[in-house]
Every structure is written in C-alpha cells, then in structure tokens.
Amino acid sequence: MSHDFGPAVALSCRECGARYPLGPSFACLECFGPLEAAYEFGRVTREDIAAGPANIWRYRSLLPVPADVATKPNMNPGWTKLVRAGNLGRALGIRSLHVKDDSGNPTHSFKDRVVAIAVEAARNFGFHTLSCSSTGNLAGAVTAAAARAGLDACVFIPADLEEAKIAMARVFGGKLIGIDGTYDEVNRFCSELIGDPLGDKWGFVNVNLRPYYAEGSKTLAYEIAEQLGWRLPEQIVIPIASGSQLTKIDKGFKELIALGLVEDTPYKVFGAQAEGCSPVSAAYKAGHDVVQPVKPNTIAKSLAIGNPADGPYVLDIARRTGGAVEDVTDAEVVAAIKLLASTEGIFAETAGGVTVGVLKKLVETGRLDPEAETVVLNTGDGLKTLDAIAGESSRPTAVIKPSLDAFRAAV
Numbered sequence: 001m002s003h004d005f006g007p008a009v010a011l012s013c014r015e016c017g018a019r020y021p022l023g024p025s026f027a028c029l030e031c032f033g034p035l036e037a038a039y040e041f042g043r044v045t046r047e048d049i050a051a052g053p054a055n056i057w058r059y060r061s062l063l064p065v066p067a068d069v070a071t072k073p074n075m076n077p078g079w080t081k082l083v084r085a086g087n088l089g090r091a092l093g094i095r096s097l098h099v100k101d102d103s104g105n106p107t108h109s110f111k112d113r114v115v116a117i118a119v120e121a122a123r124n125f126g127f128h129t130l131s132c133s134s135t136g137n138l139a140g141a142v143t144a145a146a147a148r149a150g151l152d153a154c155v156f157i158p159a160d161l162e163e164a165k166i167a168m169a170r171v172f173g174g175k176l177i178g179i180d181g182t183y184d185e186v187n188r189f190c191s192e193l194i195g196d197p198l199g200d201k202w203g204f205v206n207v208n209l210r211p212y213y214a215e216g217s218k219t220l221a222y223e224i225a226e227q228l229g230w231r232l233p234e235q236i237v238i239p240i241a242s243g244s245q246l247t248k249i250d251k252g253f254k255e256l257i258a259l260g261l262v263e264d265t266p267y268k269v270f271g272a273q274a275e276g277c278s279p280v281s282a283a284y285k286a287g288h289d290v291v292q293p294v295k296p297n298t299i300a301k302s303l304a305i306g307n308p309a310d311g312p313y314v315l316d317i318a319r320r321t322g323g324a325v326e327d328v329t330d331a332e333v334v335a336a337i338k339l340l341a342s343t344e345g346i347f348a349e350t351a352g353g354v355t356v357g358v359l360k361k362l363v364e365t366g367r368l369d370p371e372a373e374t375v376v377l378n379t380g381d382g383l384k385t386l387d388a389i390a391g392e393s394s395r396p397t398a399v400i401k402p403s404l405d406a407f408r409a410a411v
Contacts, residue, residue: 003124005037008064011211012038014313022064024125024208034309035211037064044259046230049222054079056113056219062255063219064212065120074119075145077112078219080104082227082375087343088356092363096373098233100224101346107144107168108381109137109302109349110245114216115145115205121212122203128152129202133187135241135302136165137380142205143172154202156186161301164384182296184307206242217245221252224375225262232262234372237270237359239351239379240280240325241303243310246271250317269317270368271325272358274298274350278327280311284318285325291315299330299388300350302380324367328357334388336360340378347382355379 003022011020015033026035044061052058056078057070070076081101089097102110115130115138122130130146131154132138139155146153153174157166158181169176179186190207193199205213225232232253238246250269256262273281276298283291291311296304308314318325328336333350336357341347348356359376362368386394400406 004066005064005121005124005212006066006069007039007041007061008037008212009040010038011035024121024127024203026208026210037211037215039064041255041259044261046226046261049226049261056116056216059219059222062222063117064215065117069120072120072123073148073150074116075106075112075141075148077105077116079223082224083344083346085344085376088340091339091343092360092370094359094363094368094370094374098228098373098375099340099344099346099378100220100375101378102220103346103348103352103378103381107137107140108384109141110217110220110377110379111137111141112145113219114138114213115141117216118203118205118209118213119145119149119151121209122151122205123149125203127201127203129154130205131155131190131193131199131202132205133157133183133190133207134169135183135304136161136169136384137302138206139169139176140165140172143169143174143176146174147172156190158183158186158301162385162387164386168384183305184293214244214248217248218252218255220245220377221249222256225253225256228373230262232256232265232267233375234266235268235270235323235368235374237272237355237362237368237374237376239303239355239377240271240273240308240311240314241305241351243271243280243308243314245379247310247313247317250321267321268323268368268372269321270323270358270362271314271318272355273325273327274300274303274333274354275327275329276300277304277306279306280308280314281325281327283311283325284315289315298333299385300333300354301385302349302351303354324362326358326361326367328354328361332357332361337382337389338393341382346378348378349380349382349385350388351380352378352382353388
C-alpha cells in the first residue's frame with residue numbers, strides 16, 4: 001500500500017539518527033529512541049500559507065499530511081486567538097504579553113491539533129479504530145475526531161478523571177474505558193494492547209501513531225509567529241505533560257527560521273508544571289539530565305504524567321534557549337485561573353492556571369524579562385475543570401430579596 005504523507009519522507013530517531021520508512025512505528029530498533037517525522041520541504045512562502053484555510057491545514061506543506069487533507073472529514077482545528085493580554089500584563093508587570101488561547105478548538109483543547117494529524121495517519125495505514133491513553137482532553141478529542149472521520153473509537157483513561165472530561169469523551173460515542181491506576185499505568189496497558197490481536201488495525205494516536213500525532217503541536221508555533229506578524233516571541237511559557245508540546249513548538253520555530261519565513265531571532269522557552277507532578281522541574285533545578293519518575297498528586301490532571309517521555313528533551317531546550325522549568329502549587333494554580341479570568345475574560349482549565357502561575361513566579365523571581373515580548377499558552381477550557389474552583393467561586397456574590405433596599409444593603 002502506498003502512503004501519502006506530503007513533505008514527510010521518513011521516520012528519524014531523535015537519539016541516533018537512524019531512519020525508517022514511514023509506518024506505524026514509534027521506537028528505534030537500534031537504540032529504542034523515539035521516532036519523529038523527517039521532511040524534505042519544498043518552497044513555502046508566507047503568501048501560500050495566508051491563502052490557506054483558517055485552520056491548521058494552512059500549514060499542510062509543513063506537516064505529514066496529503067495536499068488534499070482539507071477536503072476530508074476532519075475537525076479542522078487551529079487558528080485560535082492570540083490575545084493581547086494588556087490587563088494581565090499590567091497586573092504582572094510585563095510590558096508586552098499575549099495569551100495563545102487554544103480553548104477555542106472544536107473540543108476546547110489543543111489536543112484537537114495533534115489528533116487531526118493522527119486521523120490522517122490512521123487513514124493512510126488503513127486503521128479502523130482510533131484509540132489513546134489520556135489524562136482527559138485527548139479522550140474527548142479522539143472520540144470526536146473518530147466520529148467525524150467515520151472511525152470506531154476506544155479510549156483509555158485513569159478512572160478518577162474530572163467528570164466533565166469523562167462526559168465529553170462519552171458523548172461522541174465509542175468506548176471509554178476507565179482503568180484503576182495512574183496515566184502512566186494506562187499508557188503501559190495501551191502499549192501491551194498494540195501487540196495483541198485485540199488491537200489489530202487500531203491507531204493509538206499517542207503510541208504507534210505518535211510520530212505523526214506529535215507534529216500537530218508545531219502548528220501552535222506556526223500560528224504564534226504568523227499572528228505576531230511573522231516574528232518569533234522573545235519568551236514563551238508552555239505547560240509540560242509528556243513534554244511533547246514544548247519540544248514540537250521549538251521544532252516549529254526552528255523550521256520557520258530554516259525556511260526563511262521568520263528572522264532568526266533568539267527566544268527563550270520556559271516549561272511549566274504543577275508541584276504535585278513536577279519531575280522535569282525537579283531535574284532542571286537539580287542540574288540533572290535524567291528525569292526521575294514520580295506519582296502525580298495535583299488538581300492539574302491534564303498534566304499529571306509522572307514519567308514524561310520528552311522530559312530530557314525539554315531540559316535540553318530550556319537550557320539551550322536560556323529559559324527554565326518551574327512549578328507552582330495547586331493553590332497558585334487556582335489563583336492564576338482566577339487572575340486570568342478577571343483580567344482578560346479567559347477561563348482556563350488547570351493547565352492554563354499552571355502556565356499563568358509559572359509566568360507570575362518567573363517574573364517575581366527575575367528569571368523572565370518583563371520588557372520582552374512574551375506568549376503564555378492556555379491549552380484548555382475551564383469548564384472542563386470546574387471542581388478546581390469549587391467553593392466561593394461557585395456561589396453568588398450575594399443572595400437578596402428582589403428590592404432596591406436589599407441590593408443597597410448587600411453592596
């Protein structure tokens with residue numbers, strides 16, 4: 001069977017550089033390093049990109065997808081708002097601040113981007129079922145995309161996820177299997193299922209389709225640069241779960257530079273974790289190159305991956321660019337959610353609270369330049385993690401009788 005992955009020509013090992021034909025593979029046979037898509041890009045211009053649709057397919061010539069991808073049933077995510085966050089910037093003392101708000105995607109998280117690429121890979125390989133291990137947002141993105149593409153879906157989650165994320169994943173149909181264990185245990189189970197006849201012709205978006213799926217995160221880098229007027233931000237704060245999003249945003253910036261689409265200007269990459277699941281932050285602070293796995297214990301469940309596959313690469317990027325990796329407590333996460341909402345009208349899920357909380361901490365500790373142009377990511381909608389702000393925020397400011405006197409007394 002011939003496959004059409006557009007400009008992608010091979011899979012390449014990030015550790016040893018070994019190359020393999022494009023296929024549903026994710027680990028190098030030589031050194032067991034991770035595989036990623038390798039490209040031979042043609043000529044790409046800003047004008048060609050601007051003439052494309054207002055979604056990620058405007059960048060199809062930079063992604064492992066066929067040229068006619070926009071004509072196929074897909075969720076068509078992307079081209080979300082880059083909000084100039086002047087109010088938040090003034091509150092934190094940052095001169096030029098933007099929020100890349102990916103809650104505007106079809107299932108209200110950035111996961112729609114990566115799943116859209118995985119759907120095209122699943123079609124290429126003739127898979128009939130779309131699957132994943134998920135901390136929540138990915139489950140909903142997969143079941144929605146499978147419904148749209150006419151594929152079956154079966155996704156696996158830790159059984160204690162937020163109720164809103166479970167409901168979203170179920171409403172699109174397919175099977176949702178809760179597992180009594182952490183995300184890392186769920187992910188190991190999915191790796192075992194790939195080798196079993198039960199998983200035949202299944203595309204696990206973040207396992208055997210991972211080299212394609214992960215490329216979807218590059219579109220965040222492309223959009224940010226284009227929305228800034230084809231320039232790179234001087235600083236960017238990115239949440240860390242597996243670490244793949246951060247590494248692919250860096251890859252996207254480097255591709256834009258290599259293609260001459262943006263000027264080669266320096267940028268600093270900062271990674272953000274919750275204190276209750278901060279193995280990459282701990283390794284960064286200790287000066288280590290190896291990430292020690294942890295058992296997650298945080299309200300930021302979408303980032304609760306205790307053994308992040310891309311952790312070492314995150315460390316390399318933070319150090320290479322002059323950035324850092326930092327973490328914040330759950331209380332700081334909640335405070336940051338409220339700060340972003342009250343200053344910019346953006347209701348972030350807990351992952352967004354992590355990035356804004358880390359942004360605040362970096363400014364206060366002098367590690368982030370308040371005069372430099374800065375972008376912070378919000379990767380999901382706060383309606384998915386309402387439990388995080390339960391309490392005072394879920395009650396009216398006051399309950400009164402319907403009279404002016406009662407209102408005067410209350411205010």
